[in-house]
Amino acid sequence: MARIMALDYGKVRTGIAVTDELQLIASGLTTVTTDKLFDFIExxxxxxxxxxxxxxxxxxxxxxxxxxxxxxxKFLKQFKTRFPKMPIERQDERFTSKMAVQSMLEAGVKKRKRQNKALVDEISATLILQAYLERN
Structure with a gap:
């Protein structure tokens, strides 16, 4: 099986998560600046x-x-032009940023690292992907 990728799209940064090949586990992959997102995906x-x-x-x-x-x-229109055969689905992302910060708190992550917005975006993408997996 192939992986599923999730994006927590933002104006400045985009968090990215992927599943394992069996599509069982969502894991954070990285955060990239949104202006480099298409290059990263390609x-x-x-x-x-x-x-x-x-x-x-x-x-x-x-x-x-x-x-x-x-x-x-706007991103989705550009994406469909650049990757016309890749299916795209949407997943409600309400509260993912708050849940990401809460999960870092519960894991004992120090305050300085919790303020790292790139890490929050990556965790948010992971939460979006996990919600998608649970829904399906």
Missing amino acids: SYLHKEEVERIIVGEPKQMSGQVSASETLIE
Whole structure:
């Protein structure tokens, strides 16, 4: 089987997570600057077989999409042009950043490392991917 990749897309940084080849476990992969995201994905797809990409869908408490959805929609259009055969699915990402920080607190991660936004984004991508796996 191929891996599944998840993206916690952001204006500045994007957290990335992937599953194992059996699609059982979601693990953080890295965080890249969003301006280098397409290059990173292209490079990764040359090395690993990926079945689909899951992109976080930011929603407000009311269920309405958040303001950052406009940026994500632009990214998705560019993605479909660049990788037309790669399936994309969306996953609700409400509370993933808060859950990421909470999981670091529970793991005893020091305050300085908890303030590392790149690490928070990577963990958020992992939570998005885990939620997707549990949903399916």
